[in-house]
Amino acid sequence: MIRTATPADVPVIHAMVRDLAAYEKALDEVRATEEQLREALFGERPAAFAHIAEDDATGEAVGFSLWFLNFSTWRGVHGIYLEDLYVRPEARGGGHGKALLTELARICVERGYERLEWSVLDWNEPSINFYRSLGALPQDEWTVYRLTDGALAGLGSVVE
DSSP states (O other), rough: OEEEOOOOGGHHHHHHHHHHHHHHTTTGGOOHHHHHHHHHSSSSOOOOOEEEEEOOTOOOOOEEEEEEEETTTTEEEEEEOOOEEEEGGTTSSSSSHHHHHHHHHHHHHHHHHEEEEEETTOOHHHHHHHHHHOOOOOTTTTOOOOHHHHHHHHHOEEEE
């Protein structure tokens, strides 16, 4: 079962964010707190949204998706950028990941959004194969760039 996350889900979302970071060999990069997630998802002006995948038999949260709106100047409409998709290892193969992506695709279609996009690490073959099986296409001609920490602070403090 897929459902919209509630404030009560923040601790489990936070735990799964950490699990995902550990899987991606980057746990030391996680700085987000439960309070930050609560504010981003359920504050006065939510900037992100989340869905929970539950085990049908137990009702236990076994996965989540966390996403936000982007905008295509070429298409002239919003889209969804999927920041995180995670299913606990013991629940993989049960259709939860596909159900989470299906829900996001449904939201796109319902709201007239024309893109559902995400990034995947180039070494994550199981996920790449899964995404390809759904018809997703890699955007190999694009390279992601990121400013963080000192580089971001340095550029952001330039006065012209």
